[in-house]
Amino acid sequence: MYDPIVVELVEPGSRPCFIGDRSSCRYCGTTVASDFGKKKNAHAYPVALGNKTLFSLDECKACNSVFSVYEDALTKAIGPFLTLGGVKGRSGVRQTGRSDGRSKIQHSVRDAGRHLHVTSPGTPQDLVGLDQATGLLCLEMPIEGDKFVPRYAYKALLKIALSLLPKGEIGNFRNALTCLASKDAVPHDGLLQVGFSYAYIGNAPPTLGGCLLRRIDDMSPAPHTVFLFMAGSVCFQIWVRSDDFDSLAPDDVRLSTQWTSQLPKPEGGYHPIQYSQPLQFDWFTLQSQLQPFEAFELIFNPDTTEANFRPVARQSEG
């Protein structure tokens, strides 16, 4: 059982919010005033995932520069979700895949509506099928997408989690904080586990949310601190290892919290966003690899005209 110790939401219309102060960098410890950038230099959540209002004052320019490499990896790992979801980063909605590549997803706005253009290798016979039993049409879109470095993407999530830690907790996470300043350093031995789930594919809710959860029972063999990060239609969870309180937890513990967000509707009330059962990834490697989904399937019901996207994980992952 867990209690939330920090919850931080970013929504459309959120006012600028600043975490910490510039007396010292929470990662490398510098206290030199000129090492810090402008107030809005360091974002607590990546800009590429839609954050424009949550900033970290206690992140220096040098650390920010290293962290941008991690954030780039995380963005590439979920690139297809961002393109299909219409998530606006620093320069609009990103394209997935190279412009001259065989496989890509492009977003554009025409007549005030969103258009998606998907280019995939293969013939129509390979890509379209009819399920005789259900009458559902299935359109498969193979997506090569971009390559990413899994360890860097993991460290992006770790950095986001640590940026939210209350100041009084920092002393329990020295190893994790220190490893972030050195790009290739591994945060800890064993797996770098990521629980990944998604709500739906298509227009993503323009909301980001981070939640640090703390184990209630100190004698439990569960991880001491778990971090959940919702970014539009996807949700990550990682175990944020403390220096001293995680000796009882097994190395290969599964991160399987099934999460539902309640997003406020403009007309009042709440709209539930239910995320799937998490897939389990190990993002230890420094070897660049293709993003974790090899295809998206569009399931179309000709009777109701309802259509749903479903991601297909690469066989080597989860």
Ligand SMILES: [Zn+2]
């Ligand atoms: Zn620093």
